[in-house]
Amino acid sequence: MKPLLNVHFWRDEDLPGLEVAEVRESAHVFPNHSHDHYAIAVMDKGASFCAGNGRDGTCVTSGQVALINPGQVHAGMPAYDGCISYRMLYVDPVWMRRVARDLCGRDGAAPEFPHWVAPDPALHAMLHRLCLLVANGAEGLEKDSAMVGAFSRMLAVWGNVRGAAVSRKGHEHRAVRLVKEYLRARLAEKVSLDELAAHAGLSRFYLLRVFKGETGLSPHAFHTQMRIDCAKGLLLSGASISDAALDAGFSDQSHFTNAFRRFVGATPGQYLAS
Known part of the structure; x- marks a missing residue:
């Protein structure tokens, strides 16, 4: 197994519900595993094969977003020969539930994404910008607004969380x-x-x-x-x-x-x- 190279992590005190990672030119292969949080992959280069527990394998390619729910078993590896570059957002389920409550106007169960992959250029751009703001130490209001905006779109379009009247x-x-x-x-x-x-x-x-x-x-x-x-x-x-x-x-x-x-x-x- 090749090591995971060129990876950087950011944990921002302004966004305690979020951890961001940037991975550049990696050939690392992840075995089956799961998280107790949401794992959102923003693919910048190449394609990753995401094998799941009881699901057919799916590729997430450059310009797309992978949406992995808490507890969802998955693996990851470059889909073709070569390296991939991507950004990861690890999101606290409590924070995600709060955004869903803001969006739909009522409390409820934690949101769940029914699809592995979101071919959504607008969402990709919003999440990419959020990662850059965190990495560059932008002002808290700008980061928080970008996070709420990006995750509101993610939940409304891909998480079946409907906006309130x-x-x-x-x-x-x-x-x-x-x-x-x-x-x-x-x-x-x-x-x-x-x-x-x-x-x-x-x-x-x-x-x-x-x-x-x-x-x-x-x-x-x-x-x-x-x-x-x-x-x-x-x-x-x-x-x-x-x-x-x-x-x-x-x-x-x-x-x-x-x-x-x-x-x-x-x-x-x-x-x-x-």
């Missing part, structure tokens, strides 16, 4: 206003999706949907935009780039410069020089 009808505008005010008052603070949902009186899933529907932005993107606007005012009033970054809530000057360039189209120095 719209609740609190007529209160959406008030909820969005409350979230905007909450974010504006906390430019220099870390804000979680749980905080925002509790403040708005909506589930995390429903809050993400109505906020983006009304503003065109996620709460994290909206918060970042407000921080950039604040930093622009500080720079024009004579603050140094490092002070503007800190006072506007950015963790460091590099993070500030990258975000400023993304939203303004220029670096802070270029903005001041023009």
Whole structure:
């Protein structure tokens, strides 16, 4: 058996229900085994043969996602000669059940995926982005929002978890206003999706949907935009780039410069020089 090479793990304190692994160019063969958590494979290169207990073998190929339930016996190996690259998300069943409750509006049994493989490019892209955010140490609100969004799609499309009928009808505008005010008052603070949902009186899933529907932005993107606007005012009033970054809530000057360039189209120095 060849060893598993080029593997990295991330455990993020902002996402205690999730562990992420990245495996590059591996020929490792996994024997029959199972997990007490959900195992989600995001295939980047090649194809893996997933043999199951009492199931016909199935291949998950590049651009697809493998969905493995807790306790489900499976094995894994490259389907063809050569190596494969993929990312794994190991998800706590309690957290998965909570997302399902947010999505359908009621508590119930832990969700179960009836199919091994999800040929879903949109889901693949969302999970791939989530893995990158975790690996790069992105802000908590951005990671949590990406996780809720990706897993909501996964459960709705592939886990037979149906979304609830719209609740609190007529209160959406008030909820969005409350979230905007909450974010504006906390430019220099870390804000979680749980905080925002509790403040708005909506589930995390429903809050993400109505906020983006009304503003065109996620709460994290909206918060970042407000921080950039604040930093622009500080720079024009004579603050140094490092002070503007800190006072506007950015963790460091590099993070500030990258975000400023993304939203303004220029670096802070270029903005001041023009």
